[in-house]
Amino acid sequence: MLGVFRERCRKLVWIAIKQSTFLTVNRNRLIQRIFTSYYYLHTFSKPIMTVSFICRGPMKNQTTSAESNSDPGLLVDLAQYPIDAPQSYGYQSLIRVCHRRLKADGVCILPGFLLTQATSRMAEETDRIVDRAFQCRDDHNPYLDTDDPAWPIDHPRRNVQATNLDVLGYDLIAQEDALHNLYNWEPLVDFTRDVLSKPVLYRMADPLAAVTVNVMREGQYQGWHFDEAEITTTIMLQEPEAGGAFEYVPHLRSQEDANYGDVKKVLDGTHSGIRALAVKAGTMVIFAGHFAMHRVTHVEGNRTRYVAILCFKDTPGVMNSPEVQMLFYGKTSK
Numbered sequence: 001m002l003g004v005f006r007e008r009c010r011k012l013v014w015i016a017i018k019q020s021t022f023l024t025v026n027r028n029r030l031i032q033r034i035f036t037s038y039y040y041l042h043t044f045s046k047p048i049m050t051v052s053f054i055c056r057g058p059m060k061n062q063t064t065s066a067e068s069n070s071d072p073g074l075l076v077d078l079a080q081y082p083i084d085a086p087q088s089y090g091y092q093s094l095i096r097v098c099h100r101r102l103k104a105d106g107v108c109i110l111p112g113f114l115l116t117q118a119t120s121r122m123a124e125e126t127d128r129i130v131d132r133a134f135q136c137r138d139d140h141n142p143y144l145d146t147d148d149p150a151w152p153i154d155h156p157r158r159n160v161q162a163t164n165l166d167v168l169g170y171d172l173i174a175q176e177d178a179l180h181n182l183y184n185w186e187p188l189v190d191f192t193r194d195v196l197s198k199p200v201l202y203r204m205a206d207p208l209a210a211v212t213v214n215v216m217r218e219g220q221y222q223g224w225h226f227d228e229a230e231i232t233t234t235i236m237l238q239e240p241e242a243g244g245a246f247e248y249v250p251h252l253r254s255q256e257d258a259n260y261g262d263v264k265k266v267l268d269g270t271h272s273g274i275r276a277l278a279v280k281a282g283t284m285v286i287f288a289g290h291f292a293m294h295r296v297t298h299v300e301g302n303r304t305r306y307v308a309i310l311c312f313k314d315t316p317g318v319m320n321s322p323e324v325q326m327l328f329y330g331k332t333s334k
């Protein structure tokens with residue numbers, strides 16, 4: 001019922017734009033401009049957020065903590081990102097934008113995906129368990145492989161990168177916690193599936209890795225690497241005071257071309273295409289990390305960097321190996 005009402009509100013906006021703004025242009029151009037304006041308003045601008053607010057009722061930030069934990073729909077800014085309304089024009093526009101950004105930049109950034117109160121709640125819930133995080137210290141090459149002396153000593157596959165971060169596994173996140181509820185919310189799975197253009201998507205079955213929080217205190221960092229997973233979904237729960245920048249080079253390699261020459265330039269610090277993402281708390285990032293090498297620079301200041309990693313797979317029952325579980329969580333699930 002609410003969805004129908006919301007759609008009617010959006011149509012009224014559309015009609016209002018049509019009648020008030022574009023009467024003097026010809027019909028085809030009129031239709032084109034209406035679609036363009038509506039698309040722009042709905043996707044990027046504050047005015048349409050106000051309209052969505054009117055259609056949806058009270059601001060979600062006014063809910064209590066208990067409400068926002070029990071109803072995952074109250075964690076996400078659905079006015080800006082209507083992931084609970086897959087039939088809506090706004091949802092379809094959002095998916096198209098995500099497709100374009102992933103294709104062009106290898107990354108789709110959704111600022112303010114979480115409501116402010118939800119972001120704070122998740123950070124507070126992380127504070128409560130952070131002392132139980134496993135200290136992951138690992139030296140690896142950019143491919144997360146073990147060293148292979150068959151390659152020349154100056155080859156990227158012999159390059160040693162260090163990672164120094166702490167990891168909270170899924171087993172440490174309580175079922176009533178907001179992050180747990182968000183991960184287990186069907187519209188989030190469906191939205192991620194549509195962004196990735198997959199016919200079906202599943203939550204990861206691994207009881208340690210399905211949802212994790214990477215914890216980085218002052219001086220901690222993550223070295224250059226390519227992810228094993230094609231796409232990674234993360235949410236910044238708490239920014240550090242400084243440093244902790246996410247740096248990456250989009251489309252650095254492909255299925256057909258390892259592009260070792262440019263990989264070496266990145267490792268040497270001479271590549272001109274290194275980008276840095278300024279990610280604020282509450283931002284969701286969908287990142288094609290299998291083909292884009294990336295790292296996190298040293299964290300500075302007293303505020304700990306918290307990043308949640310939400311794992312989805314296109315086959316059911318996916319688990320990490322016991323070796324990988326030991327590396328990242330210091331234990332196995334068996």
Ligand SMILES: [Fe+2]
Nearest residue numbers: 226227289294
């Ligand atoms: Fe990564």
